[in-house]
Amino acid sequence: MAVSKCSRLSGPLIQELLNSVDNFLFDCDGVIWRGDQAIPGAPEVINLLKKNGKRVFFVTNNSTKTREMYAEKMTKLGFQAKTEEVFGTAYCSAxxxxxxxxxxxxxxxxxxxxxxxxxxxxxxxxxxxxxxxxxxxxxxxxxxxxxxxxxxxxxxxxxxxxxxxxxxxxxxxxxxxxxxxxxxxxxxxxxxxxxxxxxxxxxxxxxxxxxxxxxxxIGKPSHFMFDCVVSEYGIDPARTVMVGDRLDTDILLGSNCGLKTLLTLTGVCHLDEATAHQESHCAERTGMVPDYYVETIADLLPALQG
Amino acid sequence: MAVSKCSRLSGPLIQELLNSVDNFLFDCDGVIWRGDQAIPGAPEVINLLKKNGKRVFFVTNNSTKTREMYAEKMTKLGFQAKTEEVFGTAYCSAxxxxxxxxxxxxxxxxxxxxxxxxxxxxxxxxxxxxxxxxxxxxxxxxxxxxxxxxxxxxxxxxxxxxxxxxxxxxxxxxxxxxxxxxxxxxxxxxxxxxxxxxxxxxxxxxxxxxxxxxxxxIGKPSHFMFDCVVSEYGIDPARTVMVGDRLDTDILLGSNCGLKTLLTLTGVCHLDEATAHQESHCAERTGMVPDYYVETIADLLPALQG
Missing domain, CATH: 3.40.50.1000 (HAD superfamily/HAD-like)
Incomplete structure (x- = not known):
């Protein structure tokens, strides 16, 4: 089934996406948490993705925490996360x-x-x-x-x-x-x-x-963050999805690197910004149009639990 | 006599320019002084211009001195200068x-x-x-x-x-x-x-x-600095010359405001930068080509003394 860009990810499309990728890259703030609160359902999504054999990485532009600090925060919020899965700009700059x-x-x-x-x-x-x-x-x-x-x-x-x-x-x-x-x-x-x-x-x-x-x-949308993940894990871009709340960093990084892209609306960007990019038919803006969007990554939960 | 742009101002051209303008706008640093030292001959040039009936103004982007502080510095360095002749960005912002x-x-x-x-x-x-x-x-x-x-x-x-x-x-x-x-x-x-x-x-x-x-x-090359001088003194742009050492601020301001422009080489810009702008034949860069240049404003001295 051919799907146009910026489609709402729901129903059978979710399972289709889950079948087509092995690797999930998640931005953090606005995607899996907001400040010091997990997005409701996000820990379950991450943990079930892993249980289902997906590889999960956390890719953040924030340079104020080490990999260890991120892993610790995630554990506290109920995410199963390892230090080596975290790619922040502090680590990637090094x-x-x-x-x-x-x-x-x-x-x-x-x-x-x-x-x-x-x-x-x-x-x-x-x-x-x-x-x-x-x-x-x-x-x-x-x-x-x-x-x-x-x-x-x-x-x-x-x-x-x-x-x-x-x-x-x-x-x-x-x-x-x-x-x-x-x-x-x-x-x-x-x-x-x-x-x-x-x-x-x-x-x-x-x-x-x-x-x-x-x-x-170093940070998104520069491809270097993704290069870091590839050099350590050898993942295939075609079987990877970038999940983020920002069009000009997360989604553009995904487009720049040939990944599938999923916008979540729990962060800073609104859906009308994505559709405005799409309707502009402007070559420079197409990289900021996600393949899919969800209201929250918790929308993936039923398909993962099913 | 038709004169091409970026001409060396010397010989009879100096007297021709002096006859064609009533008002001189001088940038300060790199033009009439460098740091705490007057450019040799600059005080005599300013003082003789005034003696010959020209109006002289000082137009500087530096916001760290009041008009009074500038007038005091000038007096100390041998320039005849009044507070009301100084247009700095501190004053012009106010x-x-x-x-x-x-x-x-x-x-x-x-x-x-x-x-x-x-x-x-x-x-x-x-x-x-x-x-x-x-x-x-x-x-x-x-x-x-x-x-x-x-x-x-x-x-x-x-x-x-x-x-x-x-x-x-x-x-x-x-x-x-x-x-x-x-x-x-x-x-x-x-x-x-x-x-x-x-x-x-x-x-x-x-x-x-x-x-x-x-x-x-507020500062050069925005025309507001010149607007300030005009609103207080009603000077005619066509009979005004802007003298400066920077192409992207002083000379561009002059071009933006329809003034004659004179580059002096005692400051930050070199002649080859001006000729590069001229030879580019690029519309955006023509405003940075001065009408004339001198090695130092002291080159005007013989014509003023004569």
Missing amino acids: VFLKHIAKLDGKVYLIGGNALSKELQKLGIQTVGSGPDPVFGGQSDWADVPLDPEVKAVVVGFDEHFSYMKLTKALKYLNNANCLFVGTNTDTRLPLEGGRAVPGTGCLVRAVETAAQRKAQI | VFLKHIAKLDGKVYLIGGNALSKELQKLGIQTVGSGPDPVFGGQSDWADVPLDPEVKAVVVGFDEHFSYMKLTKALKYLNNANCLFVGTNTDTRLPLEGGRAVPGTGCLVRAVETAAQRKAQI
Whole structure:
């Protein structure tokens, strides 16, 4: 049966999708939980998928938790999850620097403890974490001493972001050989009740503007997150589905990597945004049209229990 | 005599230009001074232009000094300059908010004391100046209390820029009626010896990314700076020359406003950048080709003394 894109996943279509894939990639916030609350039914869906022999991975742009911290949170919320199933941008940035860029030196880090820990686990030393308030005047800023062993600047989420950090990043990046990595470009971090705080994308744009260079972005929709899963598990894109609540990151990642895509409406995107992309017939926007959508991933539950 | 663009201003061309204009707009840093040193001969040029009946104005994107501070610096360096001849983005932002946007409320200010003073001189109260380090966690940031009287966010140069300031700006700008002004978008502040520190443009981009809105930009190349001079002095664009060292701000402002344009090579731009724009025959780049160039504005001295 030929199915048009952006179809509601229900009835026999659910079983058809379950039969056609072996691997599930889930975004986390807005998909399997919201803040500190599991989406009702989500733990049962994940656990039954595994029981039915599917491989499940968690793919998140958030750089503020290590793999271990994610696995621990999941266990607490009732998900069966292992550390090695978690692919966050903190871990994937470390993999990129170590195995792709073959970094031989330290990282100047605009980012938090989790990012620093993931880098250190792969043997990469970091400098720069924590508060770094400004001092003195223009000449002091321009002449601020650098660590000569730093060979990369990494920008992740950092609530201690400051003008001094921006200045140091500019100075390191004046060296064209210094690598420049951004964990992700999400402009906002959505919280419960429609609230939001500035996301890593704001910090990445500030540093890019100062450095007059573009960062290599690790997070969705860049295909690198999926490359990480493939390199460790050898999964087949054609038999993989990406499940997410954001069209411009989750669904676009899936499209970019040749995966099936499933939008869930428990997060930040509404269905009319997906249909608007579809009806635009604009080539640039087709990647943001999911194959399927559900109100919540709990909609998969009856087919899994049946 | 028809003259092609980007001509070296020398010999009889100088006198021809002097005869054809009544008003000189000078950028400051890189044009009449570098850091704390006058460009040799620049004070004599400015003072002789005035003696010869020309009107002289100083038009700068820098928001870290008041008009009075600029006039004082100029006097110290040997320039005859009056406060009312100085048009900096601190002053012009205040004019924009007071007289164009008719702001009735306070400003949430990401910026320094000079910007705050210029706003206060026009009766606009500001909140937000000075250090504002982060505290608590995500919910504290999202729930940080706002001042209900704030009706505009202004972003200028601020060495105390922080994640907390970014968060507050996002919250104020979530109100679509809140005005959003950026003093300028210069990506770097050049210092002596080829050094540079991050410019206001980095902070504006960070706030724009968080707010998912574009700021109204006051500084060059936006025509508003020139509008300010016109509204106070009624000068004729056709009899005005803009003298600057930057193609993308000074020269483009002049082109945008129908002024004659003169590039001086004592600042950040090189002649080959101007000729590259000219030879591109690209419509978008023609505005960055100056009518004339000089090595230094001191090249005007013989004609003025003669």
